[in-house]
Amino acid sequence: MSESIAIRARDIGKGFTVGKVTTRVIEGLHVDVLAGELTLLSGPSGCGKSTLLAILSGLERPDAGSVMALGEPVWALDRRALQRFRLHHIGFVFQGFNLFPALDAVEQVELPLSYLDLGAAETRRRAEAALDEVGLAHRRHMRPAELSGGEKQRVAIARALAKRPQLLFADEPTSALDSISGQTVIDILHRAARAHGTMVLCASHDPRLIAHADRVLRMEDGRVLTDEHHPHPPIGLDVSR
Amino acid sequence: MVALARKTLVYEWRRYLPASLAVAFSGMLLLVQLALVFGIFDSAAVYINASRGQIWAGYPGTQSIDLGRSIPRDAEVHLLMNPQVAQVEPFQWVNGDWRGSRALGSVSVFVSGIDPAATGLVFARAIPPALRARLNEPGAIIVDRADLPKLGIAVGQSGILNGQRVYLVGTTGGLRALGGVNIVTSLATAERLNAGGDLRPAYYVARLRDPARAEAVAAQLDPHGRLRRYAVWTAPTLAARTVHYWLFETGAGLGVVFMSLVVFLVGTVITSQTLMGAVAGSISEYATLNALGASHRALSRVVMEQAGWVGVAGLAGGGILSALVLALAHSQDVPVGITLPGIAACATLVMGITMLSGMLAVRTLRNADPARLLR
Numbered sequence: 001m002s003e004s005i006a007i008r009a010r011d012i013g014k015g016f017t018v019g020k021v022t023t024r025v026i027e028g029l030h031v032d033v034l035a036g037e038l039t040l041l042s043g044p045s046g047c048g049k050s051t052l053l054a055i056l057s058g059l060e061r062p063d064a065g066s067v068m069a070l071g072e073p074v075w076a077l078d079r080r081a082l083q084r085f086r087l088h089h090i091g092f093v094f095q096g097f098n099l100f101p102a103l104d105a106v107e108q109v110e111l112p113l114s115y116l117d118l119g120a121a122e123t124r125r126r127a128e129a130a131l132d133e134v135g136l137a138h139r140r141h142m143r144p145a146e147l148s149g150g151e152k153q154r155v156a157i158a159r160a161l162a163k164r165p166q167l168l169f170a171d172e173p174t175s176a177l178d179s180i181s182g183q184t185v186i187d188i189l190h191r192a193a194r195a196h197g198t199m200v201l202c203a204s205h206d207p208r209l210i211a212h213a214d215r216v217l218r219m220e221d222g223r224v225l226t227d228e229h230h231p232h233p234p235i236g237l238d239v240s241r
Numbered sequence: 242m243v244a245l246a247r248k249t250l251v252y253e254w255r256r257y258l259p260a261s262l263a264v265a266f267s268g269m270l271l272l273v274q275l276a277l278v279f280g281i282f283d284s285a286a287v288y289i290n291a292s293r294g295q296i297w298a299g300y301p302g303t304q305s306i307d308l309g310r311s312i313p314r315d316a317e318v319h320l321l322m323n324p325q326v327a328q329v330e331p332f333q334w335v336n337g338d339w340r341g342s343r344a345l346g347s348v349s350v351f352v353s354g355i356d357p358a359a360t361g362l363v364f365a366r367a368i369p370p371a372l373r374a375r376l377n378e379p380g381a382i383i384v385d386r387a388d389l390p391k392l393g394i395a396v397g398q399s400g401i402l403n404g405q406r407v408y409l410v411g412t413t414g415g416l417r418a419l420g421g422v423n424i425v426t427s428l429a430t431a432e433r434l435n436a437g438g439d440l441r442p443a444y445y446v447a448r449l450r451d452p453a454r455a456e457a458v459a460a461q462l463d464p465h466g467r468l469r470r471y472a473v474w475t476a477p478t479l480a481a482r483t484v485h486y487w488l489f490e491t492g493a494g495l496g497v498v499f500m501s502l503v504v505f506l507v508g509t510v511i512t513s514q515t516l517m518g519a520v521a522g523s524i525s526e527y528a529t530l531n532a533l534g535a536s537h538r539a540l541s542r543v544v545m546e547q548a549g550w551v552g553v554a555g556l557a558g559g560g561i562l563s564a565l566v567l568a569l570a571h572s573q574d575v576p577v578g579i580t581l582p583g584i585a586a587c588a589t590l591v592m593g594i595t596m597l598s599g600m601l602a603v604r605t606l607r608n609a610d611p612a613r614l615l616r
């Protein structure tokens with residue numbers, strides 16, 4: 001397993017101003033996130049998990065500090081370069097599945113791939129492979145309306161994985177799901193980290209996930225309080241049931 | 242490439258239907274009002290368009306055919322002296338006062354006195370020779386069948402025109418005038434109806450040996466000079482003067498422009514609102530695509546493509562609607578005039594509505610901020 005640092009964040013600071021009141025959400029935060037691991041960002045609601053995810057993934061500019069992702073200074077890139085960086089290296093899984101109602105599962109996965117100009121055949125091949133990886137090959141021609149919540153989230157994960165990102169960010173990926181679906185989802189994320197050496201950073205306050213993470217970062221008041229490594233977290237093997 | 246725009250349109254057609262309908266109705270309104278206005282203008286120039294002959298001589302400065310005044314009889318001789326002219330025919334114009342049945346009171350009418358000969362030029366396109374020959378009977382008149390209710394008589398019955406008894410010998414189509422009823426009589430009958438008035442005709446119409454040379458011959462025949470007592474135009478020129486007159490002097494042209502603007506505005510508001518609603522409804526999907534690396538430009542293309550398809554569907558629907566409405570109008574003898582440039586102008590405006598709406602909807606995409614997906 002690779003021990004290389006995928007993301008190195010230093011002195012991150014972020015505040016939000018609402019009206020005349022500025023709230024510091026993240027203050028002087030340092031963190032290194034490793035490739036090939038599932039890192040869980042846990043902590044009470046409102047402690048800044050999602051905000052940190054947005055800063056590390058190039059979606060929200062921090063007020064202070066620097067983020068090096070895969071050796072690139074993320075917040076020194078211009079808008080277009082940042083977008084290209086996201087296109088080539090970053091995958092996202094959100095709490096809401098955000099699938100297009102009109103597209104079937106394969107098309108959902110193909111859509112972001114199509115911006116990589118891989119050609120129709122390769123795009124289709126990768127999309128099918130990604131659906132297979134999340135155990136949904138048999139659902140590939142179904143639209144979101146015909147899929148369960150857990151299946152929808154797995155399609156969303158396949159969509160994020162299909163472009164083979166080195167960095168995968170997931171914000172509360174299981175909180176809309178029942179515990180078995182949630183278990184399946186976290187296993188898929190975990191195996192993606194192992195199989196492809198992907199850095200998976202997952203924000204969640206779901207305590208059930210803690211046991212499944214390689215590493216748990218506990219946040220409170222905009223800082224990382226504890227940093228625990230779990231040497232051999234269990235991985236469920238059968239997701240395709 | 243996943244056809245996101247088209248698949249979404251097909252799958253969520255209900256959501257886009259109002260936009261397509263707005264576009265269809267806008268197109269229909271634009272085309273129908275244009276067709277009606279053209280139809281009205283055509284009927285203002287019906288005396289010219291329904292006649293053969295390429296040259297018209299009339300009172301200098303006449304702005305519209307219905308504003309003609311008597312011109313000297315030597316104009317006829319002058320026209321005939323040109324070797325290009327094969328035939329000259331007077332056209333008498335008399336304002337009339339009609340009394341048919343008592344219930345309808347009096348109706349003001351335009352009396353056209355024409356040569357009833359089979360070779361006659363005026364109204365040759367509207368009145369078949371057999372019917373035309375019946376104008377030889379003293380007091381015989383012909384009207385457009387759509388004007389019968391206004392006159393209150395049927396074929397074979399009689400009425401009082403300028404105090405004289407006249408008989409309706411037949412009806413035809415394509416004679417409707419603007420703002421009154423056209424009554425066609427022979428020159429002799431017209432003269433009788435104009436007793437006490439100027440007996441000289443308002444126009445002379447000439448047929449040329451070579452119709453293609455009308456422009457040049459008209460220029461030759463026009464007496465020029467400030468003191469000329471009549472002027473010479475080609476038939477299309479006089480028709481265009483008439484249309485121009487109605488378009489600008491009556492305010493109808495401004496009305497068309499104004500109505501088109503209103504239709505454009507209303508169409509754009511409804512279409513853009515619908516498209517914006519559709520974009521707003523999928524905003525987190527768009528934001529997710531953006532997070533995964535799709536550029537705003539790529540997303541804008543999806544929205545513009547949707548607008549384009551909405552426009553195409555609307556154009557097709559508008560075409561069908563217009564055809565139905567215009568067919569109905571035609572069957573009711575409502576004058577409609579459709580020209581290819583008119584259709585092209587309407588189609589352009591309609592696509593303008595959808596493209597502008599698309600651009601407005603693209604602005605909604607600005608809300609597709611992927612950072613908002615992380616909360």
Ligand SMILES: Nc1ncnc2c1ncn2[C@@H]1O[C@H](COP(=O)(O)OP(=O)(O)OP(=O)(O)O)[C@@H](O)[C@H]1O
Nearest residue numbers: 016018025044045046047048049050051052205616
């Ligand atoms: N765009 C914003 N404008 C103003 N305040 C914001 C904004 N985004 C986040 N915040 C505030 O920052 C704080 C941290 O928010 P964040 O979403 O990172 O919390 P979280 O740890 O993800 O919480 P949860 O577990 O409930 O998702 C909250 O107090 C929130 O109100």
Ligand SMILES: [Mg+2]
Nearest residue numbers: 049050615616
């Ligand atoms: Mg959150």
